[in-house]
Amino acid sequence: MNSYSLERDLVELLGRGAVSSDESDLRRYGGDALGTFRAFRAAGRLNGRAIAVAWPQNVEDISKSLAYASRQSVPVVPYGGGTGVMGAATPLDSAIILNLGRMDRVVRVDTESRTATFQSGILLEDAHRALMAHDLRLGHDPWSRPIATLGGAISTNGVGYTASGHGAMGDQVLGMQAALGDGEIVESWAVPGAFFGSSLNHIFIGTEGTFGVISEATVAAFPIPIARSMVCFDFPEFDSGYEAISAIYTDGLQPTVMDYGDELVPGGDGRRDTATLYLVFEGSKESVEANVGEATAICLRHDGRRGSAAVIDRYWTDRHASAHRYKENVLDNERPDLARRSSSAYRMDYLHVALPTGRVLEYRKKCEALLSEEGVTVREWSVWGRPEFFSLLISPSDEVEGGGARLAQTVDRVLRDAQAMGGTMEYCHGVGLKLAHLVEAELGSGMAVAQRMKRSLDPAGILNPGKIWS
Ligand SMILES: Cc1cc2nc3c(=O)[nH]c(=O)nc-3n(C[C@H](O)[C@H](O)[C@H](O)COP(=O)(O)OP(=O)(O)OC[C@H]3O[C@@H](n4cnc5c(N)ncnc54)[C@H](O)[C@@H]3O)c2cc1C
Known part of the structure; x- marks a missing residue:
């Protein structure tokens, strides 16, 4: 299908002003925060060229767009804030980028039940501020709160500063409205506490826009503590x-x-x-x-x-500094595509595995030995949110020949070791393009079940193909 007729059809469905194939829009929304160095073997797949960007206003717009894309077999990449660090929101050739940025309304705040419903494209910061007006707060507070959306956080099952008290993003979701690949609109009942059967919410939590596009979510809202x-x-x-x-x-x-x-x-x-x-x-x-x-x-x-109290104050006040820097240097840049590339020129990677608590120190020792043998410098070891959540910030030393390629292999070994020790290779950022090749090893027979679900929920295979289930 040529780009002219696709744009014309989308304009007919969504209205003028809701669709663009301008070069500047395709460039702006043509990637996320995964750059070429950290992408390793997936670097060649960061240059996909979408055909159009579409901005739905409501669930009906999402549904119409998906039904149309299914009929035409055109891939659709849901796009929130574009701050994902695994390439999950990076477009493929000839895709429609479904940008949720205009679906940013506070639908309702129920102060008595301490729940709130938002459209999925709302920035986490705006959702948090809306709750603060009611003496409540959002339970998900990642570094990227000022720049990431609620839908993106649910789809990656992100982790933030208050995860030790309130859990990961997915733990806070009570109900959801979404559209499946063929455009069917589905909704779950937002009841806190126990439920029976299998939860519709969990189909969309952490599945990176491959099973459906979330239009609204109801989340727990937490009281400001005394x-x-x-x-x-x-x-x-x-x-x-x-x-x-x-x-x-x-x-x-x-x-x-x-x-x-x-x-x-x-x-x-x-x-x-x-x-x-x-x-x-x-x-x-x-x-x-x-x-x-x-x-x-x-x-x-x-x-x-x-x-000291001064150290504590600085730690807390600066917790969103990297997001403000990313916004200034990349998101607000005239050429975010170029800025993204230069910000990713920095030669380092960060790994976030989860392991049984009793094995974290053993794993750290194992990594230390392997990484020093491979000439990799560990800049930071850390634990965040739960004793099981263990992270490393690493960079290849300059003397190691073929640094990037060799680092890619070493990273795979480190992640496979976490899987072999009963852990998961990534606890907060998802899989995207970067880690897709390691998913099957971790999910085992769960992979075939997920692929069957994918065929059923997205029969034309248009939703974010080539990523987590590829
Ligand atoms: C400076 C910086 C700091 C960061 N700090 C953290 C941190 O502390 N904790 C953390 O967990 N992550 C962090 N991240 C990563 C990133 O912010 C999170 O992964 C975030 O949840 C992504 O949200 P987004 O709106 O930008 O999603 P996007 O990057 O736009 O999309 C992410 C995935 O979700 C899908 N998606 C988006 N919206 C929808 C929707 N409505 N329906 C279905 N699928 C959808 C996309 O297709 C893609 O697969 C950081 C990133 C940066 C750049």
């Missing part, structure tokens, strides 16, 4: 701090925020900084005091030293 206390501790080495974290959770303490990690000292010849643990406790004044007291005793027993 009391809140933030503490931090420095540990002489990573392991002792990790053991303290493990003891905190074993004792049943439930911080809202838990963030731990160490870094290389810049120019320090491989020396590492002390590892720092940040904890936030919230609730009644008495429970916060008791929890802080107990967590402090545990940390001191594990050689922790209490950090």
Whole structure:
């Protein structure tokens, strides 16, 4: 189908002003935050050229667009904020980019039930602000809160600062409205608590726009706590701090925020900084005091030293700084396509695996040995949100020949090791183009079931093809 007739048909369906095939729009929405270096073997697939960008206003527009694309066998890539770091929102050749950015309404806030319904294209920051006006807040607070959308966060099952208290994004979803590949509109009943049968919500959580396009979601809204206390501790080495974290959770303490990690000292010849643990406790004044007291005793027993209030303040105030930088340098740039590429020229990768708590330190040792043998520098080790969520920030040393290709193989080994130890290769960013080749190894027979579901929910195979189930 040629681009002229496709654009004409979409304009007929959605109206003038809701469709564009301008070069500048195709460039702007022609990628996400996965750049060529981190993409490794998928780098060649970052240059797909979409035919048109379409901006639906409501679920009927989404439904009409999908039904049309199914009839014409044209791929559709749902697009939220374009901040995904795995290439999941990167278009394929001849695709329609379905940009949810104009579906950004607050549908309703139910203060009594503490739930809120939003259109899926709303920025997380705007959803949070809308709740703050009712003395409530959003339970998902990633670094990218100012730039990512609710639909994107659900579709990647993202993780944020308050995950220790409120869970990942998907844990907070109560109900959903979406359109399937052939345009059929489906809706789940937004009931908090238990349900029977299989949940419709889970079809769309973490499936990266391959089973349907989410138009609205009802999520839990959390009350602003009466009391809140933030503490931090420095540990002489990573392991002792990790053991303290493990003891905190074993004792049943439930911080809202838990963030731990160490870094290389810049120019320090491989020396590492002390590892720092940040904890936030919230609730009644008495429970916060008791929890802080107990967590402090545990940390001191594990050689922790209490950090200063100034360090804590800076940590919390700066938590969205990388998103503001990304917005300024890439999203607001006249040529986001070029800015994306240059921001990705930085030679590093970040891995976010989840493992049984009892195996995290063993896994870290294994990675340390493998990465040093391969000439890879670990800039940061960290644990975020749950003791199981373990991350590494790595870069190849300049002396290693064929750095990028060799790093790609090493990363695969590190991720396969996590799978072999009963873990998952990625806990918050999804799979996209970058990790699609490792999905089957992790899902096993679940992969064939997912592919059958895919054929049933998206019979023409138009929804974000070539990604997670390829
Ligand atoms: C500076 C920076 C910091 C980040 N920090 C974090 C962090 O702390 N935690 C974290 O988890 N991630 C983080 N990320 C990654 C990214 O912000 C998240 O993955 C986010 O959830 C993606 O949202 P988005 O709206 O940008 O989605 P997009 O990138 O537009 O899309 C992501 C996926 O969701 C699909 N999709 C989007 N909207 C819909 C919809 N309505 N229906 C169906 N499918 C849809 C897309 O097709 C794609 O597969 C960060 C990224 C950057 C650039």
